[in-house]
Amino acid sequence: MAPGTGVFAEILDGDVYKYYADGEWKKASSGKTVAIINPTTRKTQYKVQACSQEEVNKVMDLAKSAQKLWAKTPLWKRAELLHKAAAILKEHKAPIAECLVKEIAKPAKDAVTEVVRSGDLISYCAEEGVRILGEGKFLVSDSFPGNERTKYCLTSKIPLGVILAIPPFNYPVNLAVSKIAPALIAGNSIVLKPPTQGAVSGLHMIHCFHLAGFPKGLINCVTGKGSEIGDFLTMHPGVNCISFTGGDTGIGISKKAGMIPLQMELGGKDACIVLEDADLDLVAINIIKGGFSYSGQRCTAVKVVLVMESVADALVEKVKANVAKLTVGPPEDDSDITPVVSESSANYIEGLVLDAKEKGATFCQEYKREGNLIWPLLLDHVRPDMRIAWEEPFGPVLPVIRINSVEEGIHHCNASNFGLQGCVFTKDVNKAIMISDAMETGTVQINSAPARGPDHFPFQVNPVKNQPNSHNSQLLFPKLRNYETVYPNVRAIINKKYCLTGYKGQWHWISRDYQQHKHDDQG
Numbered sequence: 001m002a003p004g005t006g007v008f009a010e011i012l013d014g015d016v017y018k019y020y021a022d023g024e025w026k027k028a029s030s031g032k033t034v035a036i037i038n039p040t041t042r043k044t045q046y047k048v049q050a051c052s053q054e055e056v057n058k059v060m061d062l063a064k065s066a067q068k069l070w071a072k073t074p075l076w077k078r079a080e081l082l083h084k085a086a087a088i089l090k091e092h093k094a095p096i097a098e099c100l101v102k103e104i105a106k107p108a109k110d111a112v113t114e115v116v117r118s119g120d121l122i123s124y125c126a127e128e129g130v131r132i133l134g135e136g137k138f139l140v141s142d143s144f145p146g147n148e149r150t151k152y153c154l155t156s157k158i159p160l161g162v163i164l165a166i167p168p169f170n171y172p173v174n175l176a177v178s179k180i181a182p183a184l185i186a187g188n189s190i191v192l193k194p195p196t197q198g199a200v201s202g203l204h205m206i207h208c209f210h211l212a213g214f215p216k217g218l219i220n221c222v223t224g225k226g227s228e229i230g231d232f233l234t235m236h237p238g239v240n241c242i243s244f245t246g247g248d249t250g251i252g253i254s255k256k257a258g259m260i261p262l263q264m265e266l267g268g269k270d271a272c273i274v275l276e277d278a279d280l281d282l283v284a285i286n287i288i289k290g291g292f293s294y295s296g297q298r299c300t301a302v303k304v305v306l307v308m309e310s311v312a313d314a315l316v317e318k319v320k321a322n323v324a325k326l327t328v329g330p331p332e333d334d335s336d337i338t339p340v341v342s343e344s345s346a347n348y349i350e351g352l353v354l355d356a357k358e359k360g361a362t363f364c365q366e367y368k369r370e371g372n373l374i375w376p377l378l379l380d381h382v383r384p385d386m387r388i389a390w391e392e393p394f395g396p397v398l399p400v401i402r403i404n405s406v407e408e409g410i411h412h413c414n415a416s417n418f419g420l421q422g423c424v425f426t427k428d429v430n431k432a433i434m435i436s437d438a439m440e441t442g443t444v445q446i447n448s449a450p451a452r453g454p455d456h457f458p459f460q461v462n463p464v465k466n467q468p469n470s471h472n473s474q475l476l477f478p479k480l481r482n483y484e485t486v487y488p489n490v491r492a493i494i495n496k497k498y499c500l501t502g503y504k505g506q507w508h509w510i511s512r513d514y515q516q517h518k519h520d521d522q523g
């Protein structure tokens with residue numbers, strides 16, 4: 001089934017996709033549309049409605065009223081509807097994946113994975129939600145000095161209200177449901193503003209919730225350019241919480257939004273620290289996976305390699321050999337490297353490459369670009385005075401900085417404004433843990449590339465970094481009546497075999513020996 005046909009026919013009006021409010025698909029009164037450009041053809045692929053401020057006002061009112069009733073809907077019923085939406089989404093993975101291919105040039109197989117993973121996440125939120133939200137806390141007064149047992153305190157989790165969800169282009173389905181599903185199970189309503197590139201995938205996903213039979217007005221989706229309706233949405237008095245994922249736009253939003261909870265997942269410059277004793281074949285494979293999957297357009301992509309000088313030549317050779325194997329071309333062919341999302345993004349990446357060239361970086365491949373398609377590029381001998389050492393290219397260009405000590409690597413990682421993830425490669429697990437502790441990032445992967453998934457793992461930025469707090473979707477679950485613990489203290493050091501997670505001071509350790517790990521990874 002093609003997008004906008006079959007069960008999805010009602011979301012399309014002529015060649016323009018409608019927006020969703022009050023349980024219905026509608027045309028915007030502005031009469032204006034927004035074009036979605038296919039990154040591969042650079043031609044208009046789809047059109048969506050440009051919603052007006054009046055429409056946003058209406059949607060906020062609807063979302064507010066619907067939320068009041070939804071909060072009274074039994075938890076098990078909320079979970080039932082979410083499970084239904086998850087099944088419908090997975091059933092219709094093909095047309096939604098096609099939208100991802102056409103709107104954001106996601107390789108065909110990865111596009112299907114994104115939809116399936118999103119369905120699983122919705123179900124997971126439904127399952128966990130009934131447990132987490134089913135529990136409360138009980139306190140007695142004489143546990144505090146000077147008190148007799150004359151009072152009992154019961155706390156329970158209540159919804160925040162209307163959640164404004166704004167995901168980025170690179171996972172328009174998955175990063176939308178990672179906001180929508182926790183919000184709904186916890187009794188909140190949703191106003192989704194999808195990214196322009198990715199809006200049509202988002203509208204198809206929303207239709208799956210519609211088909212599941214959620215109450216009218218509970219879930220709404222307004223389309224339009226962020227630069228045009230963004231401020232009106234984020235400063236709207238009807239919004240009780242903003243869940244945003246994207247770039248520096250989030251910093252602006254956090255300054256404008258006022259006294260409401262914010263969930264901010266912003267950019268990353270994930271460092272990969274490579275020690276002398278690392279298994280260089282394993283490192284090279286992970287650098288390729290971490291740095292170049294979806295053409296580097298992941299917040300968790302490896303964005304700078306910090307390798308000990310003594311093994312740098314050997315590592316660069318191995319990575320070069322693997323880069324040569326990457327296929328470059330259209331997403332429909334499931335190429336490894338596909339066009340980046342827009343011309344302005346390609347121009348930005350090119351600016352970083354030219355700056356590095358001017359300042360003397362070694363080009364391991366020839367720089368090549370056709371339209372938005374940029375061939376994978378490894379830049380060796382990058383120095384801290386080059387922009388690429390610090391900025392996030394969000395494209396298939398990876399800098400290598402040679403270091404003479406572990407401290408130098410940690411220093412570079414910590415000097416970055418970003419604090420999302422990082423990774424360290426060494427056979428010495430003690431060193432790995434010590435380095436992980438010293439890296440000011442939310443998560444460190446040991447002997448593995450950075451990644452957000454599996455989707456139920458904690459995901460947050462290190463709070464010492466100059467960014468708004470970023471944390472996983474737990475914010476959308478609870479608002480304790482006494483405003484405790486809005487930001488859960490979660491830190492994780494994760495990889496497939498060594499896993500150390502902490503939650504409110506409780507630490508769990510699972511380990512297997514490195515040889516076993518190595519054996520598993522080599523298949």
Ligand SMILES: NC(=O)C1=CN([C@@H]2O[C@H](COP(=O)(O)OP(=O)(O)OC[C@H]3O[C@@H](n4cnc5c(N)ncnc54)[C@H](OP(=O)(O)O)[C@@H]3O)[C@@H](O)[C@H]2O)C=CC1
Nearest residue numbers: 168169195196225226230231246247249265266267268299
């Ligand atoms: N930490 C994390 O979990 C993740 C972070 N990211 C980061 O996202 C960035 C790439 O995504 P990208 O989409 O380009 O990010 P942007 O910040 O450009 O856009 C993100 C979203 O914000 C919207 N937006 C734009 N302007 C405004 C505004 N003034 N008010 C409200 N919303 C607005 C966009 O809409 P429109 O498209 O219409 O402009 C889009 O939906 C990278 O920096 C990446 O690292 C990506 C994924 C995960």
Ligand SMILES: O=C(O)[C@H](O)COP(=O)(O)O
Nearest residue numbers: 170298299300451452453
């Ligand atoms: O946008 C991103 O980069 C995602 O949050 C990363 O998800 P992944 O690491 O599972 O690809």
